[in-house]
Amino acid sequence: MQRWQRLVATVLALTFALTLSANDNRVYRLKLASSWGSTVPVLGDAPSELKELVETMSKGRLQLRIDDPSKHKAGLAVMDLVKLGQYDIGYTASYYYKGKDAKLSFFTTMPFGLLPQEQHAWFEFGGGKEFAEQVYGKEGLMHFQGGNTGMQMGGWFKREIASLDDLKGLKFRIPGMGGEVMSKLGVMVTSTPIGELYLALEMGTIDAVEWISPAFDINMGFQKVAKYYYTGWQEPASETQYLVSKKTYASLPQDLQVILETAINQVASRVMTKAMHLNVTAWEKIKSEHPDVKVASFPDDVLRALDAANMEILNAEAAKDPLFKEILESQQAFLKRARPWTMMGEYSYINNTSK
Amino acid sequence: MQRWQRLVATVLALTFALTLSANDNRVYRLKLASSWGSTVPVLGDAPSELKELVETMSKGRLQLRIDDPSKHKAGLAVMDLVKLGQYDIGYTASYYYKGKDAKLSFFTTMPFGLLPQEQHAWFEFGGGKEFAEQVYGKEGLMHFQGGNTGMQMGGWFKREIASLDDLKGLKFRIPGMGGEVMSKLGVMVTSTPIGELYLALEMGTIDAVEWISPAFDINMGFQKVAKYYYTGWQEPASETQYLVSKKTYASLPQDLQVILETAINQVASRVMTKAMHLNVTAWEKIKSEHPDVKVASFPDDVLRALDAANMEILNAEAAKDPLFKEILESQQAFLKRARPWTMMGEYSYINNTSK
Numbered sequence: 001m002q003r004w005q006r007l008v009a010t011v012l013a014l015t016f017a018l019t020l021s022a023n024d025n026r027v028y029r030l031k032l033a034s035s036w037g038s039t040v041p042v043l044g045d046a047p048s049e050l051k052e053l054v055e056t057m058s059k060g061r062l063q064l065r066i067d068d069p070s071k072h073k074a075g076l077a078v079m080d081l082v083k084l085g086q087y088d089i090g091y092t093a094s095y096y097y098k099g100k101d102a103k104l105s106f107f108t109t110m111p112f113g114l115l116p117q118e119q120h121a122w123f124e125f126g127g128g129k130e131f132a133e134q135v136y137g138k139e140g141l142m143h144f145q146g147g148n149t150g151m152q153m154g155g156w157f158k159r160e161i162a163s164l165d166d167l168k169g170l171k172f173r174i175p176g177m178g179g180e181v182m183s184k185l186g187v188m189v190t191s192t193p194i195g196e197l198y199l200a201l202e203m204g205t206i207d208a209v210e211w212i213s214p215a216f217d218i219n220m221g222f223q224k225v226a227k228y229y230y231t232g233w234q235e236p237a238s239e240t241q242y243l244v245s246k247k248t249y250a251s252l253p254q255d256l257q258v259i260l261e262t263a264i265n266q267v268a269s270r271v272m273t274k275a276m277h278l279n280v281t282a283w284e285k286i287k288s289e290h291p292d293v294k295v296a297s298f299p300d301d302v303l304r305a306l307d308a309a310n311m312e313i314l315n316a317e318a319a320k321d322p323l324f325k326e327i328l329e330s331q332q333a334f335l336k337r338a339r340p341w342t343m344m345g346e347y348s349y350i351n352n353t354s355k
Numbered sequence: 356m357q358r359w360q361r362l363v364a365t366v367l368a369l370t371f372a373l374t375l376s377a378n379d380n381r382v383y384r385l386k387l388a389s390s391w392g393s394t395v396p397v398l399g400d401a402p403s404e405l406k407e408l409v410e411t412m413s414k415g416r417l418q419l420r421i422d423d424p425s426k427h428k429a430g431l432a433v434m435d436l437v438k439l440g441q442y443d444i445g446y447t448a449s450y451y452y453k454g455k456d457a458k459l460s461f462f463t464t465m466p467f468g469l470l471p472q473e474q475h476a477w478f479e480f481g482g483g484k485e486f487a488e489q490v491y492g493k494e495g496l497m498h499f500q501g502g503n504t505g506m507q508m509g510g511w512f513k514r515e516i517a518s519l520d521d522l523k524g525l526k527f528r529i530p531g532m533g534g535e536v537m538s539k540l541g542v543m544v545t546s547t548p549i550g551e552l553y554l555a556l557e558m559g560t561i562d563a564v565e566w567i568s569p570a571f572d573i574n575m576g577f578q579k580v581a582k583y584y585y586t587g588w589q590e591p592a593s594e595t596q597y598l599v600s601k602k603t604y605a606s607l608p609q610d611l612q613v614i615l616e617t618a619i620n621q622v623a624s625r626v627m628t629k630a631m632h633l634n635v636t637a638w639e640k641i642k643s644e645h646p647d648v649k650v651a652s653f654p655d656d657v658l659r660a661l662d663a664a665n666m667e668i669l670n671a672e673a674a675k676d677p678l679f680k681e682i683l684e685s686q687q688a689f690l691k692r693a694r695p696w697t698m699m700g701e702y703s704y705i706n707n708t709s710k
Contacts, residue, residue: 053613053617056609056610056613057412057610057613057614057617058610059610112708115701115704115705116472117471117505117627117628117631118631120627120628120631121628121631121632121635124625124628124629124632125628125629125632126632150472150700150701151700151701151704153699153700213700214696229699231699231700231703231704231706231707232700232703232704232707233704233707233708236701236704236708254411255411255412255413255414258408258411258412259412259614262408262412262617262618262621263617265620265621265624266617266620266621268624269620269623269624270479272472272475273472273475273476273479273480274479274480276472276473276475276476276693276696277476277479277480277481279696279700280476280692280693280696281692283695283696283699284692284695287695295699295703297703297706297707298707300710303707303708303710304710307708307710337635337636337639338631338635339705339709340635340638340639340642341569341631341634341635341638342705343705343709344508344584344586344638344650345505345506345508345568345586345587345634346470346505346506346591346701347702347705348586348587348650348652349470349506349586349587349588349591350470350694350697350698350702351586351652352586352587352588352652352653352658353467353588353591353658353662354694354698355655355658355659355662
């Protein structure tokens with residue numbers, strides 16, 4: 001080779017090497033399993049918003065494939081799908097898995113617990129994130145807050161609840177911790193299948209049903225057959241979760257890790273805002289189409305009994321599991337510190353401006 | 356040249372061209388002017404968090420230089436710095452500029468207006484974003500929500516306000532729209548310089564001072580010399596803003612545009628959570644060190660008079676500017692729709708759980 005030919009060959013080789021190393025154009029393809037199908041209000045399209053964000057920010061280097069329950073057939077076992085390595089990311093609600101570990105509920109919402117803004121502050125600055133690392137870390141998972149759907153209502157009731165006696169023998173479909181607490185007060189908690197709920201309520205097979213909040217309840221049609229809509233106590237700040245395989249996360253270059261986390265945060269804050277907006281518009285519609293629906297709150301003795309029954313259940317769990325006890329005490333101490341500000345802030349403002 | 360030499364030269368040229376175009380490793384250096392120095396609580400370190408996020412996600416292709424008021428000397432004129440092209444991004448509060456255009460206040464907060472979650476829903480889904488595009492667009496600016504510091508307190512008062520009469524002649528340092536409203540009720544609104552506020556309050560040169568909320572107020576020391584801390588009505592949802600030069604934004608490739616916007620959203624949600632947490636901890640400290648501080652709310656007749664004076668001012672502005680009128684009506688209609696949900700949701704929950 002002549003001198004200039006060697007030069008050309010060298011430049012060519014260097015250019016190729018630089019292109020490969022400096023740009024690291026490897027494409028990472030992750031699989032996400034969602035607990036909710038795309039038609040579910042608020043939550044259904046969050047994963048596809050996440051997909052678009054990460055793919056745009058990474059210029060296609062981070063790709064997401066999204067499977068909903070119609071594909072993976074395991075809406076309430078998404079956490080296991082990720083633990084088993086079948087998926088890289090699960091979009092779900094942590095308290096679905098409380099049967100396996102009661103501590104998982106703390107990161108979704110707790111009866112008589114923190115409000116969304118309080119819970120976010122506890123999570124970021126009050127020790128919550130560190131507890132989440134302990135609880136999910138041993139499962140091989142990272143935990144990211146996925147968006148808060150806000151306050152859940154206490155349920156649709158066919159009759160007014162005027163005292164504790166009215167709860168005795170009441171047939172009430174209410175899942176989760178709310179159901180456990182209610183059953184301590186003599187409620188007959190049913191597990192009527194979702195597809196049969198409306199008819200069961202209409203026919204009187206059940207007397208009441210707890211679903212979520214106006215945004216989600218409106219399409220179930222309960223407002224047509226139950227006229228008391230009770231305010232909430234059992235799920236004040238339902239946070240969803242993105243559970244990410246630690247192994248997958250560690251395999252990503254740093255820029256893609258931060259792109260994933262930042263995109264999750266963007267989608268999460270949109271979920272909260274969207275839930276707010278859909279609750280507003282759904283309640284407006286319910287109220288205009290069914291002006292006979294009454295918003296009611298349980299009487300004081302019922303609320304005090306619910307609170308006491310809830311504490312009994314939580315204390316029993318705390319006696320069995322020191323980490324459960326530690327997280328419970330952390331959240332309760334934070335609530336005691338935070339609620340005074342919530343009350344002198346937003347709560348007083350509502351009082352001031354409704355005069 | 357021989358045939359193969361021409362081939363080598365062509366491949367070489369193509370490789371270079373592809374390397375340059377496909378990877379676009381051009382570095383974009385943007386300048387950000389903040390209204391707040393780094394020691395300001397909650398807001399001070401938000402720009403440096405933004406810088407770290409965008410630089411990591413872009414692998415250094417998007418660089419931010421951050422100047423605070425000690426550098427640019429124009430904390431209350433940051434919007435102009437961006438309009439004039441001296442900076443690409445301004446981090447500020449839109450209502451600082453209401454003297455130039457009263458409509459700018461709608462995107463920060465309004466007296467007797469929307470709460471943070473309500474305001475976010477209005478902005479995203481209730482027309483707010485489109486109004487912001489109209490208002491800022493003609494200034495050559497894009498508008499991004501920069502984080503909500505939440506409820507502002509009504510101020511520190513040396514004496515109780517028991518009636519409208521107690522406001523007559525009261526010397527009260529309260530800036531912005533709150534001050535305009537108060538002066539309609541006979542308050543002598545002062546513009547005491549910040550550095551003299553504490554002494555003026557201690558000496559009785561002024562009777563009251565409105566600052567922000569516990570997180571910000573605590574270091575001012577007002578709790579030592581004024582014992583009535585009034586709840587808020589004038590700034591329920593103070594949102595900060597990132598104002599980005601349209602020209603700069605248009606010059607960025609799409610991935611960097613989305614990286615910038617998503618990073619802003621991440622930092623904004625952190626500002627809101629951080630404000631919540633600092634308000635909680637600051638109030639706890641104030642209350643424990645000064646147990647004689649009383650949280651009070653203005654009596655009903657004062658609140659009704661403030662509300663009426665506020666509407667008088669807003670209606671006068673609306674009569675002069677059709678777009679002001681349109682945005683005002685949009686926010687007020689949204690509040691009327693949203694507040695019922697806020698009240699049956701979080702407000703009722705606080706009632707239920709404080710029983």
